[in-house]
Amino acid sequence: MSETAATPLSAIPTFPRGVRLKHDEARQEWVLLAPERLIKCDPIATAILQLCDGKRALSEIVAMLAEQFKADKDVIERDVVALLQGLAEKKMVRL
């Protein structure tokens, strides 16, 4: 369970039951709702989490974001893995 454990890019991130991404109409922003927790999502986190549909693997999500933002794949991969691993430790994403 060490934080440096590599997450394979074939992993498919999913939201466990009780966790959902929601558009907060009153504040006009995206939030991740979880058991007695909520996380306000910045635009980068929102872009990543919106692609977590329970079907796409990490590699596909990284490729799509690299394309969308015309950014370096390694940089995107680092951001995606860091966000999702952090959420996995909080049981807000399953990897």
Added chain:
Amino acid sequence: MSSEASPAPSIGLPVGLLAELTHRCPLACPYCSNPLALEGREGELSTEDWKRVFSEAATLGILQVHLSGGEPAARRDLVELVQHCASVGLYTNLITSGIGVTEKRIFELADAGLDHIQLSIQDSDAESADKIAGYKGAFAKKQEVAGWIKAAEFPLTVNAVMHRANIARSGAMVELAIALGASRVEIAHTQYYGWALPNRAALMPSRAETQAAIADVEALRKRHLGQIVIDLVIPDYHATYPKACMGGWAKQFINVTPSGKVLPCHASETIPHLEFWNVKEHSLSDIWNASPAFNAYRGTAWMAEPCRSCDRREIDFGGCRCQAFALTGDAAATDPACYKSPQHALMADLAETDSSGQPGEYVYRKMPANPA
């Protein structure tokens, strides 16, 4: 929403609503956070009232609703209320003792769209758990209910309130939560409001027991990282800084009592001069923005020294108003949990005196004698 109901920028929007659907409960826990003057069934809001409150809450910006009590399952309309919350986009959390909940109802709640269940467990030792709850067989029943909750594939939080009767088993509570399939456990050291205040001597653990319990749980947190989320509510009688009570007064949360009174926190009725408004007379939006109780300690302008000039005033907001009132008689005083409070030593003294005496008998939570 009408234009005068839009909040001033400084007020912000609430994120969470604690709906105390009823004060009825089969258990009699001596640390219950409900007020000593419990509200009877006859004064409870109707199904339609609650639905309107939940609709207004969703519009106002509330994201999560905590359906609590008493025992919320004592309401026959619980499934209907959950369904309504789900239909207006609210995230629903059921806070239950498990007693009075049937297997059928758990599955009905799943179908209705309930998002999460928090189940209270009084101790990892069955006999002690039943004594604390004042209900024989409660522990065994809760094991069964936890099984149904997992069978219905709900995410489960186990809530354990810790005090001198069970504090030595803090680690065992975490292990029990894991064994029951919980993804989250709250190890909540007793906070001395509601019924816990008159029971303080029977509940207060020693500083050494408290520190050992916290160390046990911190070790388990590392061992089980990624397996279970452990939330530790730190006991403020042994603290240096106060907790950011409710994330700041009237800043994030709304509490609605069974009869519809709207409070900035569940204990705030202990502050006698506050004026609370009721959902039967005002919209939730008007109450949030304009009710005297919500505006009494909102922001930082009400603060006196040492809070006023403290660089933590936007971090912990002076701590808890109810605790400040209970221990100093002044609800605008610095929470004595803070080392800067002139009454800080009093708190440690109370804890020391209470924990070193004989625990004595519990004053069990009970409803007032029921009118026919």
